[in-house]
Amino acid sequence: xxxxxxxxxxxxxxxxxxxxxxxxxxxxxxxxxxxxxxxxxxxxxxxxxxxxxxxxxxxxxxxxxxxxxxxxxxxxxxxxxxxxxxxxxxxxxxxxxxxxxxxxxxxxxxxxxxxxxxxxxxxxxxxxxxxxxxxxxxxxxxxxxxxxxxxxxxxxxxxxxxxxxxxxxxxxxxxxxxxxxxxxxxxxxxxxxxxxxxxxxxxxxxxxxxxxxxxxxxxxxxxxxxxxxxxxxxxxxxxxxxxxxxxxxxxxxxxxxxxxxxxxxxxxxxxx
Amino acid sequence: xxxxxxxxxxxxxxxxxxxxxxxxxxxxxxxxxxxxxxxxxxxxxxxxxxxxxxxxxxxxxxxxxxxxxxxxxxxxxxxxxxxxxxxxxxxxxxxxxxxxxxxxxxxxxxxxxxxxxxxxxxxxxxxxxxxxxxxxxxxxxxxxxxxxxxxxxxxxxxxxxxxxxxxxxxxxxxxxxxxxxxxxxxxxxxxxxxxxxxxxxxxxxxxxxxxxxxxxxxxxxxxxxxxxxxxxxxxxxxxxxxxxxxxxxxxxxxxxxxxxxxxxxxxxxxxxxxxxxxxxxxxxxxxxxxxxxxxxxxxxxxxxxxxxxxxxxxxxxxxxxxxxxxxxxxxxxxxxxxxxxxxxxxxxxxxxxxxxxxxxxxxxxxxxxxxxxxxxxxxxxxxxxxxxxxxxxxxxxxxxxxxxxxxxxxxxxxxxxxxxxxxxxxxxxxxxxxxxxxxxxxxxxxxxxxxxxxxxxxxxxxxxxxxxxxxxxxxxxxxxxxxxxxxxxxxxxx
Numbered sequence: 001x002x003x004x005x006x007x008x009x010x011x012x013x014x015x016x017x018x019x020x021x022x023x024x025x026x027x028x029x030x031x032x033x034x035x036x037x038x039x040x041x042x043x044x045x046x047x048x049x050x051x052x053x054x055x056x057x058x059x060x061x062x063x064x065x066x067x068x069x070x071x072x073x074x075x076x077x078x079x080x081x082x083x084x085x086x087x088x089x090x091x092x093x094x095x096x097x098x099x100x101x102x103x104x105x106x107x108x109x110x111x112x113x114x115x116x117x118x119x120x121x122x123x124x125x126x127x128x129x130x131x132x133x134x135x136x137x138x139x140x141x142x143x144x145x146x147x148x149x150x151x152x153x154x155x156x157x158x159x160x161x162x163x164x165x166x167x168x169x170x171x172x173x174x175x176x177x178x179x180x181x182x183x184x185x186x187x188x189x190x191x192x193x194x195x196x197x198x199x200x201x202x203x204x205x206x207x208x209x210x211x212x213x214x215x216x217x218x219x220x221x222x223x224x225x226x227x228x229x230x231x232x233x234x235x236x237x238x239x240x241x242x243x244x245x246x247x248x249x250x251x252x253x254x255x256x257x258x259x260x261x262x263x264x265x266x267x268x269x270x271x272x
Numbered sequence: 273x274x275x276x277x278x279x280x281x282x283x284x285x286x287x288x289x290x291x292x293x294x295x296x297x298x299x300x301x302x303x304x305x306x307x308x309x310x311x312x313x314x315x316x317x318x319x320x321x322x323x324x325x326x327x328x329x330x331x332x333x334x335x336x337x338x339x340x341x342x343x344x345x346x347x348x349x350x351x352x353x354x355x356x357x358x359x360x361x362x363x364x365x366x367x368x369x370x371x372x373x374x375x376x377x378x379x380x381x382x383x384x385x386x387x388x389x390x391x392x393x394x395x396x397x398x399x400x401x402x403x404x405x406x407x408x409x410x411x412x413x414x415x416x417x418x419x420x421x422x423x424x425x426x427x428x429x430x431x432x433x434x435x436x437x438x439x440x441x442x443x444x445x446x447x448x449x450x451x452x453x454x455x456x457x458x459x460x461x462x463x464x465x466x467x468x469x470x471x472x473x474x475x476x477x478x479x480x481x482x483x484x485x486x487x488x489x490x491x492x493x494x495x496x497x498x499x500x501x502x503x504x505x506x507x508x509x510x511x512x513x514x515x516x517x518x519x520x521x522x523x524x525x526x527x528x529x530x531x532x533x534x535x536x537x538x539x540x541x542x543x544x545x546x547x548x549x550x551x552x553x554x555x556x557x558x559x560x561x562x563x564x565x566x567x568x569x570x571x572x573x574x575x576x577x578x579x580x581x582x583x584x585x586x587x588x589x590x591x592x593x594x595x596x597x598x599x600x601x602x603x604x605x606x607x608x609x610x611x612x613x614x615x616x617x618x619x620x621x622x623x624x625x626x627x628x629x630x631x632x633x634x635x636x637x638x639x640x641x642x643x644x645x646x647x648x649x650x651x652x653x654x655x656x657x658x659x660x661x662x663x664x665x666x667x668x669x670x671x672x673x674x675x676x677x678x679x680x681x682x683x684x685x686x687x688x689x690x691x692x693x694x695x696x697x698x699x700x701x702x703x704x705x706x707x708x709x710x711x712x713x714x715x716x717x718x719x720x721x722x723x724x725x726x727x728x729x730x731x732x733x734x735x736x737x738x739x740x741x742x743x744x745x746x747x748x749x750x751x752x753x754x755x756x757x758x759x760x761x762x763x764x765x766x
Contacts, residue, residue: 015292023292030293034300063325067761070329074760075437079500081469082441083459091437134394134762136436268499268759 043251050248054178055259058244061150061176062263065126068141069238069265072096072128075136077272089159090138096267097210098127098140098162099232107231110210110223113203120144120163121232123206124182127162142166143175145207148183150176150242178245180258181205191243191258198243198260211237213271233272238265324493327421329761332497335422335485338412339367340501340754343427343481346617346646349411355427358479361450364392364403365427369410369419371490376423378486379405387423387486390765391496395434397447400426422487430482430500432470439468446470452477453502453757468500468757478503480757486764496764503751506613508601508664508682510706511593512560512583513740517601517710520725521566523559525574526695530735533558535582535589540739542680542704543641548743556740557583557591562602562723564592582740604712604720607686614666614684615648617752623650629672632659639663644681644748660701664748671709675699678736681748683707689715695730702737705744 015023073096077084084092094104100120102108108118120127124145131138138157143150144167153172155165166172180191182204192199199205211220212234214227220236223229239262246257342351355365366389370376378389379401392400412419432439433447440446451468454477459465468480480502487495514533516523525531534540535558538550558580559570570590574580580588600606615621624630629652639645644663652669655661658676664684670692671685678701685693691711711724730736 020292023296026293027296030297031300071760074758075435076758077465078453078467078757079435079437079439080441081439081454081457081459081467083461083463083465085461085463086441086459131760134436268756270756270758 040252047246047248047250047252047257051246051257051259054244054246054257055261057176058179058242058259058261062240062242062261064152064175065143065238065240066263066265068128068130069096069240069267071130071132071269072265072267073269073272074130075138076269078270090157091136093129093131093138093157093269093272095129095233095235095272096269097121097232097235097238098129098157100161100163103161107233109230110212110232110235112206112209112224115224116230118232121208121210121235123204123208126208126238127166129157140166142172143207144172145179145182148177148179148245149174150179150207176242176244178247179207179242180245181207181241181243191245191256194255195258195260198258205241205243207241209239209241210235211239236267238267239263240265324489324491325495328487328489328493328495329497331420331422331487331489332485332495334412334420335367335369335410335425335487336483336497336499338410339425339427339483339485340499340756342367342411343501343503343754344617344752345750346619351408351427354406354408355481358450358473359427359429359481361429361431361448362403363429364400364405366405366407367410367425367427368407369412369422369424371418371421378424378426384766387488388766389424389426389484389486391484391762392426392428394765395436396431397433420487421489422485424486426482426484428482428484430468430480434482435500440470451480453480453755455505455507476505476507478505478751481754494764494766495761497759497761499759500757501754502757504753504755506610506749506752507598508610508706508745508749509596509598510556510560510682510708510740510745511596512557512591513703513706513738514558514728515560515562515593515597515601515706515708516566516570516726516728517562517594517708518723518726519563519565521561521563521570522725522727522729523570523573524729524731525576525580526730526734526736527575528734529576530700530737531576531730532579532581532735532737532739533589534737534739537740537742540702540704540737540741542702542739542741542744545743545747546642548746550741550743554740554742555582555584556596557585557593558589558738560591560593560597562592562594562597566590567592579737601708601710602723604723607684607710607712608719611648611666611668611684611686613752614646614664617646617750618648618666619645619663621648621650624652628652629654629669631656632661635661641680644750646748646750658699658701662748664750668713670694672696673736676701676736678702679705680741680744681705682745685709686712688713688717690725690727692727692729694727695734695736699734699736702735702739704739704741705748706740707738 073093099108099118109116126143128141139154140157140162142153151172152175155171192202210223212223212226212229213236214229241262243260341347342349368376375386377386380386381388429450432445449470454469455466456476457467483499535556537554567590574588577588582589600610622634630649636645646664648666650668653667655673655677661679663681666684669687672694674696676699693709709726
C-alpha cells in the first residue's frame with residue numbers, strides 16, 4: 001500500500017512531456033520577444049558604454065587642465081627677495097602661461113584662428129608654469145592637440161624658450177584621444193550636420209580660450225580683445241572645450257556619437 | 273472519487289507549467305535588471321565623482337575667503353585680537369566648521385575622522401601640537417543652514433622653512449624668522465620687486481600670513497588649498513604735515529603765537545601709539561605744495577616764520593613735495609581711486625543733508641586712540657567745541673573747525689570748486705599726523721582733468737597746530753584688503 005502510494009505520488013509530482021512541451025513553447029516565444037528587445041537594448045548599451053568611456057576620458061582631461069590652470073603661476077616672483085635675476089629658472093614662474101617665440105623677454109599677442117603673434121599659447125596649445133609638488137621645482141605642463149589626440153607633457157622649466165624642451169622626445173604623451181575640435185573640413189561637415197551646436201559657424205573649435213586681466217576693477221576679457229593687456233602674463237581665466245568622438249558609432253543609426261565637455265580654470269596667483 | 277482524482281491531476285499539470293514559466297521568466301528579468309543596474313551605476317558614480325571634487329574645491333576656497341575676510345577690521349566678524357599683529361611663528365589659529373554632530377579637531381593628529389592637520393608637520397617640521405593653538409567657530413552656518421563643507425582653516429605666520437623657499441637667497445632655510453611682504457622692496461641689484469622679506473615690519477612691510485583650508489565633502493572628496501596673504505597698504509605717504517596740492521594755493525596762516533606747523537616726526541603733544549615710536553630724524557617741510565610757483569607766495573604770507581619748521585629748509589619751511597608723495601595723490605583720477613578704495617572699507621560713509629555740514633556727532637561714538645576709525649564724509653564737515661578725532665577722515669567738501677578741536681591720524685579734504693580748509697582757532701588742541709587738501713571736482717561735481725585750487729585759512733588765536741607724526745599716520749591706515757600673494761593646492765594626508 002505504501003509502495004504503491006509513493007510510486008503514484010512521484011509520477012504525479014513530475015512534469016509530463018506535454019507540460020514541458022507547452023512550457024518550452026511559451027518560454028521560447030517569450031525568449032524570442034525578449035531577445036529582440038535585448039538586442040536593441042544591447043546595441044544602445046554598447047553605444048552608451050563607448051560614449052561613457054569617451055566622456056570619462058574627456059572629463060578627467062578637463063579636470064586636470066582646470067586644476068593646472070588654477071595652480072598656474074605658483075610660486076610667484078613675490079616670494080623671493082633676492083630678485084628673480086639671481087634665481088634658477090626652475091625656482092619661480094615668469095608667467096602663468098609660457099609663450100613662444102621670444103620667451104621670456106618679449107610677450108607675444110594671443111590670437112585665435114591663426115591670429116596673434118604667439119605660436120603658443122594658441123587655440124590648441126597651452127603651456128602652464130607651476131610647481132606641481134612639494135619640491136617647489138617649477139614645471140612646464142604642455143597640452144597640445146595634434147590631429148585628434150590631445151597630448152600632455154611635463155618637464156622642468158629651464159631658461160629660454162619652452163617649445164623645444166616641451167616637445168623633446170618622450171615628453172608629450174597621449175592624454176585624450178578622439179578629440180575632434182580641429183579635424184579636417186570634410187570630417188567636420190559630417191559632425192556639424194548631426195551636432196550643429198557643438199560647431200558654431202561650422203568651423204574648428206578652440207580647445208583653449210584665454211581671458212586676460214584688463215584695467216583695474218574690470219572683469220577679464222578674451223585676450224584677443226584686451227588691447228594693450230593682450231599678453232600671456234595677463235591670462236587670468238582659461239576656458240577649455242573638448243569635443244570627443246566615441247570610439248564606436250551609434251549601433252542603431254550608425255552615426256558618430258560626440259560628447260562635449262567644457263571647463264574654466266581661474267588663476268588665483270598674482271600677475272608677475 | 274475518480275472525478276476528484278482527475279481534477280487534482282489537471283490542477284497539478286497546470287501548476288507545473290506555470291511554475292516553470294515563472295522560473296524562466298524570473299531568471300530572464302533578473303538578468304536584464306542586473307545589466308541595467310550595472311550600467312546605471314557606472315554613470316551615476318562618474319557624475320557624482322566630478323560633482324564631489326568640484327564641490328570640495330569651492331568649499332576650500334570658501335574657507336580661505338572666510339578667513340581672509342575676517343582678518344579685515346571692517347568685517348562684522350572681524351577676528352581682532354584672535355590674530356594678533358604680528359602673529360608669532362609658534363602661534364596657530366583655527367577656524368572650525370564642523371557639520372552637525374561632527375567633531376573637528378585638527379590637533380588630534382592620531383584620531384581618525386577628526387580631520388587632523390598633518391600638513392603643518394610637513395611645512396614646519398614639527399607637529400602643530402607643539403605650538404600654541406587657539407580656535408574659533410566659523411560664521412558660515414547661517415540660521416542653522418550649513419554653509420560650505422570645509423572643516424577647518426588654519427591661520428599662521430610663515431617662514432622660509434614652511435614655504436620651502438630660500439626667500440633671501442642666502443643659502444640657508446630659516447626656520448624661525450616670520451616673513452613679511454614689502455610692497456616697496458628693492459633687490460640688491462636695484463630692481464623694484466615687491467616680495468617677501470625677512471627684515472620685519474616697516475612702513476611698507478606687513479606680515480604675511482598663510483591660510484590653509486581643508487574641505488571634505490560628505491562622500492569623501494578632499495581638498496587642501498592654501499593662500500599666502502598680506503595686508504594691502506593704502507600707501508598714503510605724505511611729504512609734509514600739511515600738504516596743499518594744486519596749481520594755486522591761497523594761505524591765510526594763523527596769527528597765534530602758540531600755532532605751529534612742524535615737519536619733524538613726533539613733535540607737539542601727540543600722545544602715544546601702542547607699539548610704535550616716531551623717528552625724530554625724519555624731518556619734512558612744514559607745508560608741502562605740488563607747484564613750486566606757490567612757494568614764495570605762501571612764504572610771504574607767513575608772519576611768524578619760525579613757527580613753520582622742518583625738512584632742513586629755511587623758515588618758514590615750504591617745499592615742493594610732489595616727488596615724495598604717493599603718485600595717486602597728485603591727480604584727480606588717482607585721488608578718486610584712493611577715495612573709492614577707502615570708502616569701500618570705511619567704518620562710516622556719511623552724506624549730510626543738502627545744504628548742511630556733518631559734525632562730530634555724526635562720527636562713530638566708539639572712535640578712540642586705540643580704536644581709530646575710517647570715515648568718509650561725502651560733503652562738508654565741521655568740528656566745534658572740544659573734540660579729538662582718531663583715524664582716517666575723508667571730506668569731499670570743505671573742512672571747518674573751531675575751538676579745542678584736533679585729529680590724530682590723517683585728514684584728506686578733497687572737495688569741489690575751491691576746497692577750503694577753514695580754522696577759527698581759539699583752542700589748544702592739535703593735529704598730529706598729516707593733513708592733505710586738494711580740489712578734484714568742479715563746482716558741479718565733475719572730476720577735473722587736473723587738480724584745482726585750494727584755500728587754507730586759519731584765523732583767530734589758539735594752538736591747533738599741525739605736527740607730522742608717522743605713528744598716527746600708520747595707525748590710521750587700516751588695510752583695505754588682504755592681498756593674495758600666492759595660491760596652491762596640496763595633497764591632504766590624514
